[in-house]
Amino acid sequence: MALETLHIEHVPADHHVYGALFRDVQNVDFLQAQLIGKNPEFEYAFIDASVIISRTHLLAAIFRALNTLTEGTLQTPNVHSDIVIGLSPTNNISESYRRYGLTPSKTRDVLVIKVVHPKVSSENSTVQTQTPESIWQHLTTHVKGTSVPLTDEEFAKSTDWAKVRKYYKLNGVPGVERIDKQDEEGRKREMEGLVVSGIALRGL
Helix, strand or coil: CCCEEECCCCCCCCCEEEEEEEECCCCHHHHHHHHHCCCHHHCCEEEEHHHCCCHHHHHHHHHHHHHHHHHCCCCCCCHHHHHHHHCCCCCCHHHHHHHHCCCCCCCCCEEEEEEECCEECCCCCEECCCCHHHHHHHHHHHCCCEEECCCHHHHHHHCCHHHHHHHCCCCCCHHHHCCCCCCHHHHHHHHHHHHHHHHHHCCC
16 A cells, blocks of 8 residues: 545645555554644644545545645644644634544544645745655554555545534434435435535635
C-alpha cells in the first residue's frame, strides 16, 4: 500500500493533497502528543476514521479547508487543523477537535491527510520540500497500524453510524426517517447527502 494522491478540483495546481488510512493503530496517544506539542514534523490532519462516511464526505471537508487556505481565512494555525474542523457542521473549534480528531482511548482507525503547498518567505521565494515518498516513509515509520486503501468499502468498515447521526444531528430527520428501514443503503445515501450539505453550508 502507498500514499494516495487526492485530486481536488478548483484549487491551485501547486497545492497537492495526499491521504492514507491506517487500521488498528496502536500508538494513537503518541500521535496526539505530537499534535499537542506542535511538532512540525507531524503537520498532518489526523482524523478518527469512525466519523467518516465516504470519500465524498472527506473531500468536502478538504475542499473547504483548501478554500480557506487560498483565501487567507484559515480558522486555525494551519490547513491541516482546518480540515479536521471542516468536518464539523458547527463553528465550535474545540468540539470539532474532540469529535473528529484523535482520542487515544477510543480511536482505532486513523485517516491521515497531508497538504503540500508553496510557502512564501519574507523574500517572496517559494519553498516546497516534501514529496509523496518522504511523506509515506515518515508515516510508515511513525504510525503503528495497517495501511488500507482509501475506498468507500474500507471507510464503511470504520464508520460508527451512531456517532455520525449524533454529531450531524440526523436522528429523527424526516428525510431519513421516511426511507424504508429495510433500505439501509438508501438511508445511508440520504444521510451522506445531508452531512456533505451541512459541511458546505456551515457559516453561510
